[in-house]
Amino acid sequence: MLSVVEIEHLTVQYPDVKALDDVSFTVKKGDFLGIIGPNGAGKSTLFASMLGLHTRYKGTIKFFGKDIRKSKDYLKEIGYVPQKPIFEKNFPATVNDVVRMGLRKESDANKVDEILQQLWIHELSKKRIGELSGGQQQRVFIAKALVNNPKLLILDEPVTGIDQQSIDLFYSILRELNSKQKITIIWSSHDLDAVNQLANHVACLNRTLFFHGESDEFFENDELVKQYSEASMQEHMHHH
Amino acid sequence: MSLEILTFSFMHRALISGVAIAILCSVIGLFLVLRRYSLFGDAIAHSSFGGIALGLMAGVYPLWTAYGVSLVSALIITKIKEKYDISGDAAIAVLLSSGIAVGLVIVGISGGFTIDIFSFLFGSILLVSVNETILILSLTGIILIVVLLLYRQLLYSTFNEEQAKVSGVPVEKINYLIVFMAGLTVVTSIQLVGVLLISALFVIPNVTAIMYGRGFKSTAILSISFSIFSVVTGILISYIFDITPAGTIVLLSIGLFAGTMGIKSMGLLSKN
Numbered sequence: 069m070l071s072v073v074e075i076e077h078l079t080v081q082y083p084d085v086k087a088l089d090d091v092s093f094t095v096k097k098g099d100f101l102g103i104i105g106p107n108g109a110g111k112s113t114l115f116a117s118m119l120g121l122h123t124r125y126k127g128t129i130k131f132f133g134k135d136i137r138k139s140k141d142y143l144k145e146i147g148y149v150p151q152k153p154i155f156e157k158n159f160p161a162t163v164n165d166v167v168r169m170g171l172r173k174e175s176d177a178n179k180v181d182e183i184l185q186q187l188w189i190h191e192l193s194k195k196r197i198g199e200l201s202g203g204q205q206q207r208v209f210i211a212k213a214l215v216n217n218p219k220l221l222i223l224d225e226p227v228t229g230i231d232q233q234s235i236d237l238f239y240s241i242l243r244e245l246n247s248k249q250k251i252t253i254i255w256s257s258h259d260l261d262a263v264n265q266l267a268n269h270v271a272c273l274n275r276t277l278f279f280h281g282e283s284d285e286f287f288e289n290d291e292l293v294k295q296y297s298e299a300s301m302q303e304h305m306h307h308h
Numbered sequence: 309m310s311l312e313i314l315t316f317s318f319m320h321r322a323l324i325s326g327v328a329i330a331i332l333c334s335v336i337g338l339f340l341v342l343r344r345y346s347l348f349g350d351a352i353a354h355s356s357f358g359g360i361a362l363g364l365m366a367g368v369y370p371l372w373t374a375y376g377v378s379l380v381s382a383l384i385i386t387k388i389k390e391k392y393d394i395s396g397d398a399a400i401a402v403l404l405s406s407g408i409a410v411g412l413v414i415v416g417i418s419g420g421f422t423i424d425i426f427s428f429l430f431g432s433i434l435l436v437s438v439n440e441t442i443l444i445l446s447l448t449g450i451i452l453i454v455v456l457l458l459y460r461q462l463l464y465s466t467f468n469e470e471q472a473k474v475s476g477v478p479v480e481k482i483n484y485l486i487v488f489m490a491g492l493t494v495v496t497s498i499q500l501v502g503v504l505l506i507s508a509l510f511v512i513p514n515v516t517a518i519m520y521g522r523g524f525k526s527t528a529i530l531s532i533s534f535s536i537f538s539v540v541t542g543i544l545i546s547y548i549f550d551i552t553p554a555g556t557i558v559l560l561s562i563g564l565f566a567g568t569m570g571i572k573s574m575g576l577l578s579k580n
Contacts, residue, residue, distance in 0.1 A: 120473070
């Protein structure tokens with residue numbers, strides 16, 4: 069099976085702290101990988117390194133078999149949904165404008181409507197992005213990430229501060245993207261139940277990788293589950 | 309009288325140049341305002357004052373030296389912001405005062421040329437020459453073509469740098485391009501409203517247009533319309549009543565801004 073991502077001995081040393089310590093794992097085509105770990109576990113550093121935003125790391129990151137230090141072409145195949153997209157609240161961009169920003173080729177413009185419909189935000193297309201609820205904004209950013217037909221979708225804890233109904237809709241969208249459209253997904257989350265329902269692989273990260281394997285294997289290991297649900301509970305308390 | 313003024317060729321040049329500058333300042337200004345770089349135009353304009361003084365002293369066409377100085381200043385602001393831990397507004401403040409200081413010292417050393425300096429401080433659109441009009445139109449054309457060609461990259465990196473980077477937009481290059489275009493725009497616009505009121509053209513029509521709650525293109529079109537209205541009406545009124553065009557133009561755009569705020573506070577601006 070083709071490897072989408074191969075990470076070998078990834079180490080990131082910040083001046084005061086080692087954010088990632090010898091992390092290695094592989095993501096294969098069609099995988100739905102849930103990455104779990106407490107705050108400060110290095111999830112954001114991992115994603116920043118994978119996306120080429122952080123380049124001072126040791127080790128190797130390969131996408132589709134190629135070292136990302138050598139070419140940024142791999143980014144074309146990736147859709148990225150950030151944790152909380154930062155933009156000016158009154159930025160004069162409509163939903164349609166935002167999704168089109170993601171387009172690499174203007175010729176694919178008809179794809180925008182299709183994706184807006186698929187994500188139930190078609191009726192909002194002329195609204196300004198700042199007027200939308202958190203859940204609606206999140207769907208807009210997923211639409212933007214999907215508009216170039218990516219092979220891989222990377223999502224950074226994208227349900228923080230969003231209502232339950234939107235979260236449920238979001239999860240069903242992710243499931244469909246993975247199972248029907250065969251998009252490989254890497255998703256960092258606090259929600260162990262959701263990871264259990266959606267992901268077929270799990271990685272437990274806390275500076276270093278404590279576990280990486282099939283999600284059944286993880287959820288059968290009571291010790292690990294207990295440890296990480298506590299970690300995730302504490303994190304939730306930090307958030308509130 | 310009122311129709312007669314439209315037959316003067318200096319008035320044709322003033323209106324054509326004015327409209328070109330209005331469009332240019334609105335478009336470039338929209339990116340600057342959205343990047344929280346509203347005072348960037350001011351900083352470049354003030355530093356180009358040093359360039360103007362330099363040109364007058366050296367006997368060179370002052371706007372050439374102003375173009376040189378403004379582009380260097382634009383690069384310096386961007387570098388300072390990038391390399392050192394100084395915020396954008398502080399970097400702007402430093403450059404703004406340096407430009408005026410250099411200009412004043414040069415004016416002092418040369419012992420005068422106050423009349424020329426005044427036309428650059430407050431603009432002299434009615435005195436714009438044929439060559440200057442051609443220069444203004446060419447620069448406007450070139451900059452607008454660049455903006456249209458790189459529209460998506462410019463908008464995306466303004467909206468969110470990190471996401472733009474991940475989508476493969478060369479954000480650093482785009483940032484330099486924007487300040488470079490802003491530098492050219494500022495010096496080109498000095499002839500219309502002068503060094504002191506440049507940022508009004510960059511900022512006021514755009515903040516007015518943003519209040520209408522539209523998408524990016526409609527906001528740009530609104531801003532351009534407000535700007536053209538203020539410039540054309542301002543030039544005509546100022547000629548008829550023999551008052552300064554720069555002040556009239558800026559007051560008109562402030563009028564549109566205040567009017568929009570009024571409409572908005574009465575709840576008449578629907579949220580789309």
